[in-house]
Amino acid sequence: MNTSDRVRENLLLKGLGQPLALNAIDWKIKQQNRSATPSEVQNETLEVVRSLVDEGLFWLGDVHMQRFFTWKRPLDRSMHMVSHRYVDHYDNPKRWMYSAWLKLTDKGEQLAQSLEDKAIDYYRELEATQALSAGSVVSQLRTGAAETQPHRSVA
Numbered sequence: 001m002n003t004s005d006r007v008r009e010n011l012l013l014k015g016l017g018q019p020l021a022l023n024a025i026d027w028k029i030k031q032q033n034r035s036a037t038p039s040e041v042q043n044e045t046l047e048v049v050r051s052l053v054d055e056g057l058f059w060l061g062d063v064h065m066q067r068f069f070t071w072k073r074p075l076d077r078s079m080h081m082v083s084h085r086y087v088d089h090y091d092n093p094k095r096w097m098y099s100a101w102l103k104l105t106d107k108g109e110q111l112a113q114s115l116e117d118k119a120i121d122y123y124r125e126l127e128a129t130q131a132l133s134a135g136s137v138v139s140q141l142r143t144g145a146a147e148t149q150p151h152r153s154v155a
Helices: 003-014 022-032 038-054 075-088 106-148
Strands: 058-064 067-070 101-104
Touching: 003 022, 003 038, 003 106, 022 038, 022 075, 038 058, 038 075, 038 101, 058 075, 067 101, 101 106
Parallel strands: none
Antiparallel strands: 058 067, 058 101
């Protein structure tokens, strides 16, 4: 799985139950590529936003009074506005951090739920494997300890 896929999956999971602000996407990109320049982070952030919306996984819009409102303008126009706020004012995060929000669509919600279910199943399997492995180690230690203890004869 490449960095872009990890970012997308993480954003889908983070989007369960809550809209994501633009700063959450920027932050996630920075975390996945700590050596990226601000320009690279911005480009990747804008690409991720565009692709998630274009694929029908998220709606792009605003949050007011704890409610999400989808933008009705075409994606190209919305992305131009996001780019202007985000790139042009990158040195002043207060101007762009909450200027755009993403909210899961029904399609995105289904995919995110599927990813969450797979993650839960993986951790359950991992936990069961570790428990079996730990039980095996304890059993081996007991067997080894019994074999190495000297036998005393009572006369």
